Amino acid sequence: MRPVEDLTAKARIRDTALRHFAEHGVKGATLRAIADDAGVSLGLVQHHFGAKEGLRDACDAYVVAYIKQEVEEGIDKGRLDDPSFVEQTRLGSPLVLRYLGRALVDGSPTAAGVYDELVAVTERFLAGRDDARGHAAVFTTMQLGIYVLHEHLSRALGTDMFTPETMSRVGSVLLNIVSPEFVGPDLIDRARSGLDRYTAGREAQDD
C-alpha cells in the first residue's frame, strides 16, 4: 500500500472527490471542501478537471476502470484466491461501491451503464427462466441496494458493513435469504464454501 504522499496532486484530488461525492452526492459536495481535504487550492482543482462536471466524469471513469479490472483479474484470470488480490480488493472496493451506490441515486449515466451491465450479466445467467429479465433486474437491484443504503445497514448491524467480518456476515445472511431454487443449489454451495474459505483465510491472516 503506497502512502498518499506518493500520489500526484491530480490523483489525490480525484481520490478525495470520490469520497466526498460518495458521502454527500455531487450536489452536496463542494469543490472547496474537496480542495481543502486534498491539501490543494481550489484553482488547482479547476486547472486539472475544468469544471465540477469534469471531476465527476473523472471519478466515474475511475470507478468503471476499477470494476473492469477487478472482474478481469478476479474472474477471468481466476485470482480470487490470491491473498494479495483479496487484500487489494478489500481496501479499494468499499469506496468504489459507496461511490457507485451514490452515483446511481444521483443519476450518473455512467453508473446507470454499470447497473445495466450487471442486469444483463445476471439475465444471461438466468436465461431460459420464466421472466428472466424481471428476476435479474430485481435481484441485481436488491444487491446494489445494500451498498446504496450501507449507512443504515451499518447502523442496524452495529458495525461498518465494509469491515471484512461484517462483509462475511452479510454474505452469509444473503445466502440464507436467497432461495436455492432461484440460483441453483450447486451455486449456493459453491458460494458458501468460497465464503468459508474467505473467512478462514481472514482469521488466519489476522493472527
Next chain:
Amino acid sequence: MRPVEDLTAKARIRDTALRHFAEHGVKGATLRAIADDAGVSLGLVQHHFGAKEGLRDACDAYVVAYIKQEVEEGIDKGRLDDPSFVEQTRLGSPLVLRYLGRALVDGSPTAAGVYDELVAVTERFLAGRDDARGHAAVFTTMQLGIYVLHEHLSRALGTDMFTPETMSRVGSVLLNIVSPEFVGPDLIDRARSGLDRYTAGREAQDD
C-alpha cells in the same frame, strides 16, 4: 380523488416539495423551482415553512404520518381487501416511497427512524433465528433498495415500477427469489395468494 385546486397553498407547496425532494434530493431541489411548480411565490414558501429545513421537516412528518395511517388502516383494521383503501394506497404510495428512499440516502434522521422501525419489526418476526438481527437488517435493506433504485429498476423492466401491473410483477418475482425456508412456507403461500387476489381484482377493475 380531489382536484389540486381544492388544496390550500400550503398543502400544495408541501406536495410539490415532496416530489422535488424525492427526485433531486434536498440539496438538489431549489425553493424557487418548488414555488414555481406549486404556482406560488418564493416568499410564500418561506412564509409558511420558514426555511428549507422547515419544509423538509414538514415533508418528513407528512410521510411518517402517511405510513403510520396506512399501517393502522391496512393491517390493524384489516382493510387490505377494501377496494377504496387499495385505490387510495395505489395513488399515494409511490410518491411516499420515492421520497422515503431518497430521504434515506440524503440522511434524514426521520427516515432513518422509519428504517430502524422496519428492521425492528422484521427482527421480532424472525425472533429465535440465528442472527435474527442480521437477517432482518439485510432483508429490510434489500427491500427498501428496490424503492431507492426505482429509476433503474423501472428502466430495466421497461415500465415504471410503480404501475400496478409492474408492482404485481415485482412482488411475484420477489417471492421466487426469497427462500421459503427463510420466511416460512406458509407465509410465502399467503403472500402469493394475496398477490393473486390483488392482481385478479385489478384486472376486474380495469375492465
Next chain:
DNA sequence: GTCTATATAATGATAGAC
C-alpha cells in the same frame, strides 16, 4: 503545476407592501 484574486451566478433568507 500551483497559487491568489476576482467575477459571475445561483440560492436561500429578509423586509415590507397589499
Next chain:
DNA sequence: GTCTATCATTATATAGAC
C-alpha cells in the same frame, strides 16, 4: 395569506501571476 424587491451567502468559473 400572498406578493415583489432586495440582501447576503455560497459556490463555481475565470484570469493572471509565480
